[in-house]
Structures are given as C-alpha cells and as structure tokens.
Amino acid sequence: MPEESLRITDNRTGKSYDVPLYHDAVRAMDLRQIKKDDGDFGLMTYDPAFLNTASCMSAITYIDGDTGILRYRGYPIEELAGKRSFLEVAYLLLFGELPDAPQLTEWADKIAHHTLIHENLKKFMEGFRHDAHPMGMFVSTVAALSTFYPDARDVMNRQSRRMQLLRLIGKVPTIAAMAYRHSLGLPFVYPDNSLSYTENFLSMLWKMTEPKYQANPVLARALDILFILHADHEQNCGTNAMRCVGSSHADPYLSVAAAAAALAGPLHGGANEEVLRMLDEIGTVSAVPEFLAKVKAGHGKLMGFGHRVYKNYDPRARIIKQTAEEVFRVTGANPKLEIALELERAALHDEYFIKRKLYPNVDFYSGIIYQAMGFRPEMFTVLFAIPRTVGWMAQWLEMLDDAEQKIARPRQIYTGHELRHDAAYRCEVGTPVAAA
C-alpha cells in the first residue's frame, strides 16, 4: 500500500475503505470494490470531458496551468524556443534527451530522406476540389499514407515504429505545402533536402521559378520557434484522440489523421483561423468594446482566449507576441495587431474575463504572425498540425510501451428507457417474442 491513502465511508452501507493515492490521484478501478451489495456492479467515476481525470502517466510534457509553466522533458519552453531548433526539440520529445551534434546531424539527415511522397499520393491530392479546406486535405492525405505503408500495421515492432516516425515527420510538411499550393492552383514543389526542415517547408510553399528558394532567415527562425511552441501540449483533445485511436492498434497514419481531425475543430487548433475571422469582424480598434459586450452577453466567444488547463497567461502566447515583433520588422506590421492588442488589454481589465481566468492562448497571436508571413487563415491549423505530429508520435510511442494501457473504452451511465418491447414483434397472444 502506498504511504498515502484516502478513507472513504459508504453512507449506504456504513462500510469504510482505504483507497491508495498515487501521485495525488485515486485509481478509478479501486472504487469498484465499493458496492451496495454483492450483486452491485461497484462504484464508477463520472467525468464528462475529462475535467478531472488523468488518462495516463506521462514523462513528456509538464504544464502548471495556475502559474503558466510549460516544460518539455523538464526543459522550460522559453529556453528551448530561445536557443534550439525544431528538430532538436522533436528529438527531445521523442527520445527524452536533447541530441548531441552527431545525433542531430544523423536525425536531420534521416528525416530529410523521407520528405518525398509517392507520386500516386500527389495524384490523390490533385483530386481535391480547388476550394477544399487545406485541413481536410491534410487529414485525408495523412490517412491515405496508411494505404502506402502496410508495414505500419505492425505497431508492436519497434523498428517499424521508428520507420513510420521518420516518414511522418518527413512527409507532413510536404503534404501541408501541397495542400496549400493546390488551393492556389500552383504546381507542387518537390522537397529540397539541402535546406533545413523549416526552410524546406517554406521552399515547398513559396518557390516559384527561381532555381533555389532563399528563405528570409528571420521568417524561417520565427516559423521554427512557432513549431517548437506547438510541438506538444500533453493530453489535449487531439493528443487524446491519438492515444485513443492508437490504443486499438490502428496504424500511426490513421491515428495521426484522427488526432489532426480533432485539432481541426474551432475550440482546439482551429481557433487560430477563427481569431483572424473575429478580428476581421471587429474591423477597428474603436469597435472592441461593442464586441466584448456581445461576448459577455453570450453571443459568441473571444477566440484565442481561455484554456482548460492554463488559468494564467499561456507562456506560448507570450513568446509568440515577442516573435511577432521580429516578424513585423521584416514583413511590416499586420494592421490586425492593433485590434488584437486592444482586445487583450480590454479583456484583461474586464471583470468577466478576470473572474473566469481567461487569458490569451497560443492561438491568439499565432494567426497574426502567419498572416503577416503570407498565409491565408485556412492554412493556420495545418501549420499547427505539422509540429504537433511530433508530439502525437511521442505520446503514441509512450502509450504503446506503457504496460498499464489497454484499448481506450470509457464507461457510461445509461439514462435511457428500461426494457420495453416493440409491438410489431409481439405474437398474437401478446407475449414478446424477442427481448432485443
């Protein structure tokens, strides 16, 4: 028995139980012994939307939402975003330690060897309507990778896992860039493996007729920082989808597609696109008070504000705000910035937002930078999905190696009808013939 425990008295029976505490949590299965009588199923927990339920033990990402702390494998996000590259951070998330110089060279090289996609996949993408949403194209094409790599189904094979990992991290920027160029009617650009991960992505996005694309170093670094900030965020909706689908031993392409589908929603990664729409709707700084009044009256949300875990400033939003200044020095300021700054200032002084601990989250400023860099809002969530693929894969690997994990299958509390019978199934004498 662990040192700490909880004594629970069942007032229905008068019986007491000592339930062990692990990391300040009770195991829900320890409650099953609490029964009214021998025939009783035993106690369950009820927690819609997992407000207070840990679904796993994880050593990847740490968040303290009350003080606004985010760490990957113990390192503060500010330090990683300040000095490291996205591929270094990806290595850290996946393998637990930062790479040394030879490890990084080998890692970057291996990923670069998996950036091309099968020509048939290119044809698959060409089949999308010209105005298809890039996130829909991204999700579907990542799922389609499953049909190209049947070896990925062997999820318990470590060598195979490693191969799918390289393929996914290598190919998601290529798919994302193709989705973007398809929506603009531009020819696809093949990867250039002499460039860094982020520069190659920019080349696949923006290269026109020049022989080699030269990314602006400030913009390439800004994108790298944004990728670092978005790489993992413990058990959010998308990551939960990754673990849930992966727990059935579906292959990692299908699981990443499921996670990306979850990310697409406007309450999750889709919020960055919605922030831009909201700023467009507000239109001018002087219209901010009227907009906030509407939100407070229950007409819509302040997109890019609020978080299930952060009840303090999201540390990623703070770094993005600083990065925005560097980007704007190159691109010129995004006129929406002024509206966003005023919106933030007004909300942080407003009793409604203060009382509910609503602060800007990662999505509040990211869209403004992306737009200044030349992206259309439809592309913002895809830019989130590229780095988050690393986090999803890290969580997937951890889950597969966790002996306590099984197929995810929550319980329910049934609130429907008691047994009743369909009149059409009754025999002539009125006796039910089937109790379905």
Ligand code: CMC
């Ligand atoms: N604007 C106005 N009111 C809000 C907002 C908002 N953005 N967020 C929460 N509230 C209110 C909510 O109406 C509720 O009020 P009341 O207590 O009077 O009913 C209270 O604050 C608590 O909110 P909740 O909905 O119980 O909080 P939650 O933890 O279930 O939701 C959230 C978290 C992120 C879904 C929510 O804050 C939200 O919808 N924000 C806007 C969308 C957004 O920016 N999402 C990105 C999240 S961060 C990146 C990511 O996850 O990918």
